[in-house]
Amino acid sequence: MTTEPTAKPTESTPTPPLDEKPFLDARAEAKSRYGRFNLAIIGSSGVGKSSLVNAVFGRDWAKVGTGLPVTRGVQYYHDESLGIWDVEGFEIGSKLSPAVQLRGHLKIISERPANEQISVVWYCVNASSARLQQPEIDMIRELDAQGLPVVLVLTKVDWTKNPITGKRDVAHALKEFVEWLEQPVDERGEPLAIPYERVILTSTTDRHGKGKGHGLGELVAETLALSPENDQDAFRIAQRLNLPWKRELARPVITAAATAAAAAAAVPIPVADAVALAPIQLGMMGRIAAIYDLEMKTMMSAGAIAQLGVQFTGQALARSAFKFIPGAGSVIGASVAFALTVATGEGWMRLCEQVHTGKLDIAKVSESWGDYAPGFLDIIRKMTIEKAAGGAGGGR
Template sequence: MEPMLCGCLMASLTAVNNFASHGWFKDEFHKRYAESAKEIGRFNLALFGKTGVGKSTLVNAVFGAEVAKTGIGEPVTRESTLYLHTSGFFGLLDTQGLEIGVEGDRVIKDLAKVIQERRRRPPAEQIHVAWYAIRFADRRFEETEAEFVRKLADLGLPVVLVMTQVPTSPTGDYHPDAVEFAQQIDERALPVYGSRVYLTNAKADDFSGQQVHGLQALVDATFRCAPEGVQDALTAAQKVDVKRKQEQANAVIAGAATAAGAAGVTPIPFSDAVVLVPIQLGMMARISAIFGIEVDKAAMASIAATAAATQAGRSVAGNLLKFVPGFGAVGGGAINATVAAGFTVAIGAAWSTVCVKLAEGKLRGVNGALDTESIRSLFLDELKNQIAKMRLNAKNQ
């Protein structure tokens, strides 16, 4: 029975590679990615603060530079002071440099219209959270700013207060003046999330030795006050909390494994790859979206990865089957289900590892193009590691 199942598993891998070579794989990957993107939606952040407080630097550090590349956004209403930039799973609503202290009432009036009108739209079109940024070096938080924050909260928008460009000591302690400044702001008891201001520095400075800090706490606060329906979009949009992305990817892998196991016990021959390949492909596309990998890059990387698995398919299949408990004593359908689920988990975990590296800007050649050989090697090594772990777990059960 083992040679037969090895052949079935090998045939499934070969089917993936054949599909890839004929363009089916890439087209199907784009389709699955688009489906995932639609389900994930978009997280929309409203960002306010005086000119020069470092809003763009803060957004780039948390959500990446893609939004900044779009240049000026589209006005959300005719003659509006508010502009919406969108990129992938993230939308940024800002004021194009208006001074809050001078034109704050006009901004609030326009924002109230936007919020009211968009509440009737799908979640991806609504405004979810507001950040108000204050620069430490200004050492002053005016009453006009405090009143603006109060009016933001009155609109029903969760507000997170952020202090930017806060220096720290070599041991990581905040500058004493920043601590005192934050305390003065906190004493105003503004209606902001956590009843506090979050101290951050979004850009490292090698000359002064200043390091990036505070972004994880800011992201955590944003997650806690964001509507539940946009959690997936916020996970995909932000670049700070990789652990949160991995946890969501693991949930996707678990769901795909369950579906693959159910496919394995059906009368459909496993070697057909009719049911199994779309499940695994959808899983890979969803994980790519979670890690914020552009669809074209993700598709090309996935082709390289599955090609590696196919090339070593017979060895991989044989090793995988060895971990199946009671192999040879169970009906073929049950074994197929276990193999299908186990192999799907291994593929998902290996692909997540590739996506982490891609999100970090790695696995690229000197010209910036994807390094397909490195992708193949990493995917195959991790696939083998995952199979070894499953075999070990099976022995210990």
Template sequence: MSADAHGHDNEAFDVAAVFQEGLAQADQEEAMLNVMLAGRPGAGKSTLVNAIFGERIAPVGTGAPVTQKINAYRRPHLPVTVYDTPGYELGKSPKEVAGYFLSQIRKEVTTQGSEIHFALYCSLIANKRVEQFEADLVRALAGEVHTAFVLTQCLDKESQEVIDLRAHLDSRKLPIVENRPFPVLAEEKLLTFSGQSILVKQFGLEDLLRALTRVLPAAQKRTLVSRQRVNLELKVKEANAIVAETALKASAIAAVPIPLYDIGPLSALQVAMFARITRVMGFSIEPKSLAAACTAVIGVGTAARTASSLLKLALPLVGSVVNATVAGSTTYAMGTAYVKACEGLLRLQIAGVPIDQDDIIGALVREWKKAR
């Protein structure tokens, strides 16, 4: 510890440590998300949920059905539990089947103090119609939990098949999410016609996710947005909300103007904001690399020196005192620049381009220079 010219003690400001604390805070802002899958065997339930989260959560089968009973699938680093239900038991009514599925899943989630947050009912577009049993099952499920009706393995969301099925479902007046089905192709597909190959790209998942975020509680919404891997728009929107919230807190910290050498709490708030944005954007990269990149860009040293670096990255610092306006506007400028840098990097990562610490540093420097 050392004293500055004004007699104030300055402790070393550990950017990496504060960044890790911000990640921990972001984790606490999330909550376990419980997802139920239903539909006929082979309807693409596992493929759908794996595509949403960008990793193999549920097994995908070919031929014989994978799921013979209700299975709970989890990954240790992912606050999501997927409950995959089996095919329908003959001799049972739709209401009985729905009641059994819901009661069995609720036995587990209730012990965790949680609930089923939404269900995805999957139906192959190739089936061309929805049987009465399916319609009654969906109606029973939707009466208890938010249920999205997903038309899987669609090759064209504007096809006559989709139009006809939409009309068919409209006529049944099912109480499903947004009162409409969601045509989806969860995985891109290569088609061959007359010796020529056509690649049909993935579609429909972004629309489905937007709809789901509208029915979820705040904590589960944050989990879905940060952990899904298909809708970047949702991530950016949530990240910008963090920026706005942090800017208000920064203004409050400096409501009474504070001298530069006393600005450690503001610096910590800003670094924690970077970490929370990082979690929401959902990089598949070691958090330590991101923390190291931030450290390299803003510099490490005493709280005062780091604060000065942070502030000057976005706005010129006037004098040696920071007031509420400077603190809030600077934090906002830094946050939006960080979001833009993360957005650009994540677009590359989603496209399959590997990124490393140097890429992160370069992106941060470019965006923060623009913010000045």
């Protein structure tokens, strides 16, 4: 990768070095505003809790911070955007009543700081179980009594696929279990109250330990729906399965930055001073990086971030694009500033998606940016044509 600016050094006043601070500040500010999402995940050993967390949040459980043993049977794992309360489920042979034990755990958790409080609980049960045992029902009742919404997650579901119709199906015994869960009754046929919100069938792999799993999209949708309003953006950010949610968060950020850029160029600014828009655009990029939960600060050198800025504003633009377009003029007006910022934001958003989904190595971001950066020439050309046609040359 070259760090040389594309400009010829003799041409005009030197561009001041780009400051990456707006990027880092905006990212940090957005992170703290969105906050952390805390999920409690309860289930017996080996039921598949860690696998679920890895599949939904794209983090290796063991690497989500350090597992803080808060009390016996309770661990807290967290990073900036996600906190996981790993709570031991009912184990056959435990002495204390599981519900009483859980009440104690929940009390300890409730005394922890505000940014560690549980939003939603996944109560995990192996899908091959025939029904819930009384201690498990008592635990779900205890969670409900504490005002916590419970998703009953049936894990390790073994889906079969009909080779002709392609339809997926589950074992008959599991269907009966789900039917029982919908209208649970005890041994005497008396109705039982089990206050969970939804039951979701999941798997994180197929029976051969391969594949992406099933039911996870439904699990995140339900978790979002049950989360308190204030925690929903934090969940959208912490999870890694639903990309449209992230776009929904990013688009208003882009529009706001474009509007700010247009305002900054309301009195058209000389092309050579286009670098004045860089803080606005870098701030936008930092906010988007926060939405995709990308650890830019540690993964990229600050210099590389600044280099990104150089690539989309300032002299690179001033000297390469405008110079060659007849009639493009020597100033950037509101509409060009707006369009450039939108295109930059969309390009950055797509790049963040690629990193986020693991399709692009974060270490290579600065090399790859060229593939995502807006086609400046196209934007300027479009503006010029609009201007020539008497269209929206100066305003929006």
